[in-house]
Amino acid sequence: xxxxxxxxxxxxxxxxxxxxxxxxxxxxxxxxxxxxxxxxxxxxxxxxxxxxxxxxxxxxxxxxxxxxxxxxxxxxxxxxxxxxxxxxxxxxxxxxxxxxxxxxxxxxxxxxxxxxxxxxxxxxxxxxxxxxxxxxxxxxxxxxxxxxxxxxxxxxxxxxxxxxxxxxxxxxxxxxxxxxxxxxxxxxxxxxxxxxxxxxxxxxxxxxxxxxxxxxxxxxxxxxxxxxxxxxxxxxxxxxxxxxxxxxxxxxxxxxxxxxxxxxxxxxxxxxxxxxxxxxxxxxxxxxxxxxxxxxxxxxxxxxxxxxxxxxxxxxxxxxxxxxxxxxxxxxxxxxxxxxxxxxxxxxxxxxxxxxxxxxxxxxxxxxxxxxxxxxxxxxxxxxxxxxxxxxxxxxxxxxxxxxxxxxxxxxxx
Numbered sequence: 001x002x003x004x005x006x007x008x009x010x011x012x013x014x015x016x017x018x019x020x021x022x023x024x025x026x027x028x029x030x031x032x033x034x035x036x037x038x039x040x041x042x043x044x045x046x047x048x049x050x051x052x053x054x055x056x057x058x059x060x061x062x063x064x065x066x067x068x069x070x071x072x073x074x075x076x077x078x079x080x081x082x083x084x085x086x087x088x089x090x091x092x093x094x095x096x097x098x099x100x101x102x103x104x105x106x107x108x109x110x111x112x113x114x115x116x117x118x119x120x121x122x123x124x125x126x127x128x129x130x131x132x133x134x135x136x137x138x139x140x141x142x143x144x145x146x147x148x149x150x151x152x153x154x155x156x157x158x159x160x161x162x163x164x165x166x167x168x169x170x171x172x173x174x175x176x177x178x179x180x181x182x183x184x185x186x187x188x189x190x191x192x193x194x195x196x197x198x199x200x201x202x203x204x205x206x207x208x209x210x211x212x213x214x215x216x217x218x219x220x221x222x223x224x225x226x227x228x229x230x231x232x233x234x235x236x237x238x239x240x241x242x243x244x245x246x247x248x249x250x251x252x253x254x255x256x257x258x259x260x261x262x263x264x265x266x267x268x269x270x271x272x273x274x275x276x277x278x279x280x281x282x283x284x285x286x287x288x289x290x291x292x293x294x295x296x297x298x299x300x301x302x303x304x305x306x307x308x309x310x311x312x313x314x315x316x317x318x319x320x321x322x323x324x325x326x327x328x329x330x331x332x333x334x335x336x337x338x339x340x341x342x343x344x345x346x347x348x349x350x351x352x353x354x355x356x357x358x359x360x361x362x363x364x365x366x367x368x369x370x371x372x373x374x375x376x377x378x379x380x381x382x383x384x385x386x387x388x389x390x391x392x393x394x395x396x397x398x399x400x401x402x403x404x405x406x407x408x409x410x411x412x413x414x
Contacts (some may be wrong), residue, residue, distance in 0.1 A: 007147040099136040105179040145193040156202035163203040232343040241310040243365035246358040262305040300384040366394035
C-alpha cells in the first residue's frame with residue numbers, strides 16, 4: 001500500500017475544511033520528529049546519576065560516535081532531532097544544482113533587503129544566459145573552473161554579447177557562488193580561478209556613446225520653452241541649468257531653493273520600486289521618494305549654485321505654482337520621469353532636434369561645465385559622485401574644437 005505523506009494529508013484536510021491549518025502543521029512536525037527518533041540507531045537511556053544519555057554519529061571519533069548527556073530525556077531528544085535535521089539540510093544542499101542555488105540566493109537577497117530593481121536585473125541576465133544552459137543543471141559541489149570557462153566561451157561565441165553584458169553575467173555568478181560559500185557547500189568560488197581577459201576580445205564592440213545636446217540645441221530648447229508656463233516646460237528648462245538625475249529633479253521641494261545663498265539643495269531622490277514574490281515574479285511598480293541619493297553616498301547630498309537665469313526661472317515657477325510641497329507637481333503628486341521624457345521628446349520633435357533622454361541632459365551639462373573650466377573634483381561634487389573616475393565617464397567631447405585643432409597644428413607643424 002502506498003504511503004501517504006504528511007503533506008498530502010495536510011492538503012486533503014485543507015481542501016475539505018476539516019481542521020485548523022496550524023494544528024495540522026504542528027501534528028506533521030511532531031510526526032517527523034517521532035520518525036527521526038524511531039530511526040535513531042542508539043538507545044536513549046538514563047544513567048545511575050539520573051542524567052540521560054545517547055550517542056550521535058561522529059566520524060572524527062575512534063568508534064565513529066560521540067556521547068551526549070542532558071538533564072532530561074526531552075533535552076536529549078531535542079538535540080538528536082536537531083542533529084538529524086541539520087544533517088538532512090546539509091545533505092539536501094549538497095545535491096543542489098546551480099539553478100536551485102540561484103533561487104535560494106534570490107530569496108536570501110530579498111530577506112536581506114536587496115533592492116528589487118537589482119534583483120530583477122540579475123533575473124533578466126539569468127533567464128537570457130543561464131536558465132536553459134547545461135551549467136544550470138549541474139550540482140554546485142561538482143562544478144569546476146573548466147565548467148565556468150566553457151560557459152563563458154559559449155555566451156561569447158561569434159562576438160554575440162558586449163563586454164559590459166558579460167561582466168553583468170559574471171557579477172551574477174559571483175553572487176551565486178559566494179552564497180554557496182556562505183552555505184558551506186564549497187570552500188571557495190570557482191570564479192576566482194578564471195582569467196577573464198581571454199573573453200574580452202571575444203565580445204562585440206560596445207555601442208558608441210550617445211551624443212550630448214549641443215550648446216546650440218540647448219539654447220534652442222530653453223528659448224522655445226521660455227514663454228511656456230506648464231510645469232513640464234519649467235522642469236525641462238531647469239534641467240538644462242543643473243546637472244541632476246531625473247529622480248533628483250522630480251524630487252526637488254520648494255524648501256530646497258535658497259535665493260539668499262543662490263543655491264539649490266539636493267536632498268532626496270525618486271526610485272522606482274517593485275516587490276519580489278516568493279515565486280520570483282514581481283509585483284506592480286510604484287514610485288517612492290526617499291531621503292537618500294543613488295549610491296547612498298554622502299557626496300550625493302549636495303548643493304548647486306544658481307545662475308541668474310536659473311533664479312529667474314525658479315521664481316517664476318514658485319509664483320505660478322505656489323501650492324504643493326514639490327517644485328514640479330501634477331494632480332497633487334510629483335511629476336513622473338516617463339512623462340518628463342515624453343514632453344522632452346515632443347519638444348525635440350517640434351524643433352527638429354534629435355531626441356535624447358533626460359539622462360543625456362546630465363551628460364550634456366557635465367561636459368559643458370568641464371569644457372567651461374570647472375575642475376573635475378568640483379564637477380564631481382555637482383554630479384554627486386564619490387569618485388572622479390565616474391565623473392570622467394560623463395564628460396563627452398562631441399568633436400575636436402577649432403581651438404584644439406589649432407593647438408595640434410602648432411605642435412605638429414615644423
